Amino acid sequence: TQLLEQSPQFLSIQEGENLTVYCNSSSVFSSLQWYRQEPGEGPVLLVTVVTGGEVKKLKRLTFQFGDARKDSSLHITAAQTGDTGLYLCAGTSPETNAGKSTFGDGTTLTVKP
Amino acid sequence: SQTIHQWPATLVQPVGSPLSLECTVEGTSNPNLYWYRQAAGRGLQLLFYSVGIGQISSEVPQNLSASRPQDRQFILSSKKLLLSDSGFYLCAWRATPALGYTFGSGTRLTVV
Numbered sequence: 003t004q005l006l007e008q009s010p011q012f013l014s015i016q017e018g019e020n021l022t023v024y025c026n027s028s029s030v031f032s033s034l035q036w037y038r039q040e041p042g043e044g045p046v047l048l049v050t051v052v053t054g055g056e057v058k059k060l061k062r063l064t065f066q067f068g069d070a071r072k073d074s075s076l077h078i079t080a081a082q083t084g085d086t087g088l089y090l091c092a093g094t095s096p097e098t099n100a101g102k103s104t105f106g107d108g109t110t111l112t113v114k115p
Numbered sequence: 116s117q118t119i120h121q122w123p124a125t126l127v128q129p130v131g132s133p134l135s136l137e138c139t140v141e142g143t144s145n146p147n148l149y150w151y152r153q154a155a156g157r158g159l160q161l162l163f164y165s166v167g168i169g170q171i172s173s174e175v176p177q178n179l180s181a182s183r184p185q186d187r188q189f190i191l192s193s194k195k196l197l198l199s200d201s202g203f204y205l206c207a208w209r210a211t212p213a214l215g216y217t218f219g220s221g222t223r224l225t226v227v
Contacts, residue, residue: 043221044121044205044207044218044219045159052213092159094213105160
């Protein structure tokens with residue numbers, strides 16, 4: 003069973019600050035996704051990374067996939083209150099049938115005005 | 116464009132009652148379909164997935180079952196609910212394993 007560990011579990015910062023959250027595993031993934039979820043709603047896909055060392059930017063969000071495809075990070079620059087939410091990473095194993103993904107437990111981010 | 120519909124949004128059911136949650140996808144054919152459960156705003160636990168009509172794979176032994184009577188319809192059921200079945204249930208689809216999931220808006224189930 004592949005496990006994904008996300009850290010920190012909770013993060014509370016002021017608007018304008020920068021932050022990084024991490025997603026780590028001992029397993030290799032063929033692809034990894036990041037999602038943001040707001041209370042009472044389904045997670046929304048932010049990005050998919052597939053190549054070791056890959057960096058993707060989405061406005062103020064920067065996603066990096068580790069060289070060995072076992073870990074990933076999400077960096078937010080100049081956080082805004084609208085960034086508040088639960089950030090989930092999910093990895094898809096190369097051997098998994100139907101592309102089942104393993105989810106981390108998430109990082110709950112609160113951005114204060 | 117593809118859309119996914121899940122209902123109801125909230126449900127309060129007594130212990131021992133049956134359950135039926137429905138999920139439909141529009142704008143695509145032969146999607147991979149998934150049912151997840153999420154506890155208290157944490158990670159998602161895969162319950163069932165389906166790669167085609169009538170094909171259901173169960174991930175964890177439990178009090179629930181799933182069916183896929185049509186290509187774009189996925190149903191989560193129970194004959195008799197337990198208190199431990201309470202949670203936030205999410206339906207999702209994706210076209211290929213390399214892509215991320217598109218989730219429905221979820222159903223908050225409270226068993227009392």
